[in-house]
Amino acid sequence: MSLSTVNGKAVPGRSASVYSEVQTSRLDVLLPLPSVLQGPFSVVDGPKSSAAGNPDEIAKLFPNLFGQPSASLNAGDASSALSKDKSLKIGVVLSGGQAPGGHNVISGIFDYLQQRTTGSIMYGFRGGPAGVMKGKYVELSSEYVYPYRNQGGFDMIASGRDKIETPEQFKQAEETANKLDLDGLVVIGGDDSNTNACLLAENFRGKNMKTRVIGCPKTIDGDLKSKEVPTSFGFDTACRLYSEMIGNLMTDARSTGKYYHFVRLMGRAASHITLECALETRPNITIIGEEVAAKKQTLKNVTDYITDIICKRSEKGYNYGIILIPEGLIDFIPEVQQLIAELNEILAHGAVDEAGEWKKKLQPQSHELFEFLPRAIQEQLLLERDPHGNVQVAKIETEKMLLQMVDTELTKWKQEGKYKREFSGQCHFFGYEGRCGLPTNFDANYCYALGYGAGALLHSGKTGLISSVGNLGAPVEEWTVGGTALTSLMDVERRHGKFKPVIKKAMVELEGAPFKKFASLRDEWALKNHYVNSGPVQFVGPRSNIINNTLLLELGA
């Protein structure tokens, strides 16, 4: 049992005594570092940067940081290296949903401070950004950090969804930074959290505080990426876990010969996970939200697409198949958004009557869509409301909705003689079980480099950058390390009459290599069975260093 202190009080770390053999075997695995991080290095600035959009507005929002260059680490001789005599006080915070590898980012920062500075102190803020605001932290020792090396989850210091964004909240963060005499803070999070990290960096800089802020790209959804930040950590592990299970369902479907498995996959805003799992496992049908939106498809279009393939497969003797659906599908369908908006309006002004008179208040298209929905979904839309009285879109089980709509459609087709078989579906949602898996070797190594690099950026006095590790298709030794100006990733959105900075979510690009490869193969996958069972994640052996298809294709491999 390792002991450490939270605000001066002794607390146990993870007890190693309940570790499984696989967990234990992962603890002592040596993490390779990119060669630039193995010896002396210098931090070199690139050219002045701009913004992803509306640079004038971004410049106004970040007067101190806008335009600052990105930085890259170059291997150098000992004379150019940062001083090892320096002693730093660094905080780290986990923000938002878990992603496999977070513990390794922390391990990377910790090891950097141990190996490259002298007498440094590292604090872990507990429970996310709220920990920064409330000054709730634990001082990290090697005994405290060790049991989390290469382990999944965010439980070392836990995470939270609070944001540091109001003047009062910035004030609280300042107080904590001053009280702890922080030289730096590493914010591990997604697009929102990194936007907040940049605002915090701007705020600290504006007040001439010494505390620097560096971000790290985290999200299993894979929607925080750019030219300089090739992927967010956790995406690789989550997709591998989901793909293993999808592959098993494929084997099951082929063995049984009688089920269509409707699989909903986590990832609300973007469909990267669904696309990656499709590239890995080759299902018969895959719905990509971004394509549905671009083609302005209706729910009926999606239903018809699925129904048609099921029908064609039955003619080939296949009465089974696998269908992948992104969690956020209905957010991509304009007519559904319209219906929900109208329902919220109607329900805010009174109850609905049993006889259905209220439906007359719906626009014709919305009325038609409502009648097209399965009864259970209709009831869900009318009955389950959030505390503001709004329809709870997130609670709709899209895979069940589609299954029922396809079933209804097939029954019609059967009556018309267009379909002759029995249809039987099974529903699955793969989500939470993928967020906290043991990180793959890729995520473990990537995160360690992100953390170690973040330490180097803080050591060299950088702020407002996001730790960036590149050349990921090459062996770890050849990976590049640096920091990208967070302002360069930003655009603005107008909310409540004000410009708010945002790092735009990276959506599935219909012209990008991953989607184009998928699109070129899906018709063949639909009618033939090219299922791939990728098997459980392996940690040892050559196949243990596989990189996900999305990243490989985006790298042009």
Added chain:
Amino acid sequence: MSLSTVNGKAVPGRSASVYSEVQTSRLDVLLPLPSVLQGPFSVVDGPKSSAAGNPDEIAKLFPNLFGQPSASLNAGDASSALSKDKSLKIGVVLSGGQAPGGHNVISGIFDYLQQRTTGSIMYGFRGGPAGVMKGKYVELSSEYVYPYRNQGGFDMIASGRDKIETPEQFKQAEETANKLDLDGLVVIGGDDSNTNACLLAENFRGKNMKTRVIGCPKTIDGDLKSKEVPTSFGFDTACRLYSEMIGNLMTDARSTGKYYHFVRLMGRAASHITLECALETRPNITIIGEEVAAKKQTLKNVTDYITDIICKRSEKGYNYGIILIPEGLIDFIPEVQQLIAELNEILAHGAVDEAGEWKKKLQPQSHELFEFLPRAIQEQLLLERDPHGNVQVAKIETEKMLLQMVDTELTKWKQEGKYKREFSGQCHFFGYEGRCGLPTNFDANYCYALGYGAGALLHSGKTGLISSVGNLGAPVEEWTVGGTALTSLMDVERRHGKFKPVIKKAMVELEGAPFKKFASLRDEWALKNHYVNSGPVQFVGPRSNIINNTLLLELGA
């Protein structure tokens, strides 16, 4: 692409070109054999056997087979060995739901014939017992079998749920056996399928046919086992897969600190899977159907048990947890069975009225239970019926039902001041994704030995035995090999006024070592967090040969 023939027509086997790297790496792994199977051996009969119950009735049902001894393989000198000159024609059939390892049983039989006989032919019957009856088969070549070695699923020849049990069906099976001149048939299946295998063996013997029948113990549910058959194959892999995901949910719960995960696990008749996953992962709450039945618990009792632990945990600051529920839970609760019987009766004699007058027809206890059920479950019971008009018990999502009941109860407790936190639950069902995973090393080796041993039993002319591999706690070399008289596992049940032979399902024994260990620890697991994340199945390294807790405890390890 490997080619083989189905009824004389060329068909492709699994195309190796779409194998994942992990699948490919498994193909060429050498499977170790128990040392008794590595050299010459003799087949030695044990004492005369009896039956598990009602031996007189079993003797009447199996006049030719009853009392026959079990057999064991003993290492011997070459003079005692079976003749290698013999040429055999052997069929194999997969029966019922998939379990990881089935392909290795077939590989074991195939390799036995290749290595220990000369010029033998092996047939795979397609689509389960129907393939035997219809004479639908494929001749198995090494090219055909090879791509399935160590792979999950049953897709080499597929499976089916038909039974060979009527005189006409026996006649069809006889015709196929005679047409193919079969020396033997291996039936890979669960309790029902092995009962059928024994009936077929009896039938063939009664007609003086040369075709022998040997069974193999298959089911992920783990409910086909006895003193001589220590476990059924597939149980190990399925539990490892479910445990991995449960462990991830535990890490997620601990990291997030706000969800109770209600996890329903496959296994309708017995709760072995749930118990094994509990022993492996140490959840806060585990419901074991057999205990609920033994203690005659009501649904309210189960709900109160869960609610109480959630409440106690909240007092310790834990607002999250993991709850395991066996798929077949409600089949273990007498009052639910009673309610369903009454509902079937009422619904058969007319519709239910909106006002609920029909409820007066329910017995008071059933009425009370019905009112206690969540509204969605009430509607499901009344609306979703099978083709015979009966309530579809199997479709009830027990984890959702319990979550809603616990939620309702906690709301009450909150009003009474007994509970002070917010409750938030997530539901999961882990089932199909576990039936077809890549077999663990244990299942791969166990199945190969079961198949190789089945080949030896047929070679020595045995019939009506189930392939039995024992001493499983020791290294593979020390495993024992033999066959157990299927009649010795049987009892009778009275159905439609007739005695039917059955192999009783092995239920969780409340006095058995696995349950006793669980029961001795669950109170501690309930209030403290001793979660174990067992991680993904590994195929290489010392931790790749872990054996499941249930088997180890039953072996007295």
